[in-house]
Amino acid sequence: MAVTEGQGATDAIFFREGLVETPARGDAPAIPLTGDASLDKHIRVALLKEEREIARRFEGGKMWIYPAFAFTCYAIWLSFFPLAIMGWLNLPLAFVLSTVFAVGGYVTSHEAMHSNIGRPGSKTRWLNEWTGKVSTIIIVFPFSMARLMHLEHHYHCNHPEKDPDYPDRANGPWHAIYKTWLNRQPGVDGSIHIYKRILAEMGTKEAADSLKDTIRLQLIFMAVLFGMxxxxxxxxxALIWWLPRHIGLSYIRFYLSWAPHHPREERGRYTNTRLFKSRLGHIGSIGMETHFIHHLYPGIPSHRTKEAYHALRPVLEKRGVHCPEI
Amino acid sequence: MQNAVQALFKIMPFLFGIGFIAPLIAQTMSYWEWEPPLGLSPIGFGLLIGGPWGLYATWRGRWL
Structure with a gap:
């Protein structure tokens, strides 16, 4: 199903351009080729080829850093529990680290969602899957669910009913922060309710399994909290798991979902995501200043999107994309 | 099984109120050496806050 995964994403563009005759999935194009309306088709195709050639240079790279980070952080975080019980833990430090791990875990799992650590059938596929699985435990969001929802987000970016991240739409940063809290409230029609509806519409075994994984992880989370x-x-x-999870989820929602897709009105390939300058810098915004590049080429890992943006900028500007200094 | 899990998640905010918030309030009070009012024990006071708060969240669908 992963049309937007890695190489598949760029192939899909060529399908839309008529260079390869392949039917589109669903009732709307996942990544329609739009851009400056004044450019004719020939120029747009030429620009796309040039763009694709440049982007290819940035796919892959030192991908071992993601599993290394994921497993190290998970092991450290897990060790906090016995250390806390034995009274050998600096709790404020553990709280800060757990929050960093919660946010960083989503970044490492994000690479696994796009199979950037190991493609299906490759020797490193198991590493890809386990990196994804351990990374999202702190935020109590199982990898199976996270991957399905994230790929749906790519397919239907900014669609009010089909984009699972659409509930993060907000008028401004403070409203966005409020929405990150509101959408987690038990009775609000927020993220989990949208996820459940989308999973029901998918109706696949994969979707049913991901819902079971979510229930299981939620129950484990509650059992650990209540037991402790x-x-x-x-x-x-509270300081090792409960608060870091909530702060991490809000941070992730703000920077991975709201900031790069604000105002969530456009659905075109070059308009559904924006480039922006973050007050917290590139690392502080978990690389989301150039999330636009990720939506064009999900095969480019997070740590290379900024570099790729600088290389792609002249081609993107020719297309009419607003390219700020980042 | 599915119905039982659904029922469990429906009342989860209440369970969270008594299962986590109540002891968290009690242990925070003890840590800061705060005396509970009305001669209550710390956990009694925690349950008095956590229980109704969880019930409110279950009923209203939000914690605040």
């Missing part, structure tokens, strides 16, 4: 709390370690559980 009633054993006298409520503060430890």
């Amino acid at each position: 709390a009633w054993s006298g370690y409520a503060i430890e559980a």
